[in-house]
Amino acid sequence: MLFTIHCLDGDDGAERRTEQMAAHSARLRTASPKPLVYGPLLSDDGERGIGSLFIVDVPDRAAALEWIDADPFRTGGVWQEVRVHRFRQSANAPVQLPVETD
Template identity: 85%
Template sequence: MLFVLHCLDGVDGTGRRPALMAEHSARLRTASPKPLVYGPLLSDDGESGIGSLFIIDVPDRAAAEAWADADPFRTGGVWQEVRVHRFRQSANAPVQLPVENA
């Protein structure tokens, strides 16, 4: 099943992010499962990071929550809020994500 993780930084997220970036990036390269899509959420000016967005393929919501909770940005206090939503891609989308846990 696909899940979207919408992760919003806390008040001091910008200050904490640089110290944890290398560990966070290393996890994204080695995490199981690897996210299908991910990237930073930016402020309207496109300059400041305000969070992160992921699409992951896991068996259930508990696995999605555990995946997010294991990230250094979560354990290190960068993300204040993590919203988890089940996601179904449209058959009409121009790009189709590979799904194993359907």
């Protein structure tokens, strides 16, 4: 099942983000399962990170929460708010994510 994980930084997120970046990046290279899509959320001017967005293919919501809770940005206090939602890609989307079917 696909889940989106939408994370917003806290007030001191920029400082904490800098401190945790190497560990966060290393985890994304080795995480299991690997996220299908991920990247930073940016301020309107594109100058600073304000959060992160992931799409992961995991068995259930509990697995999505377990996956994100292990991230150094989560354990290091970068993200103030984390929202997890089940997601179904449209068959009409111009790009299709590679997901396992039941």
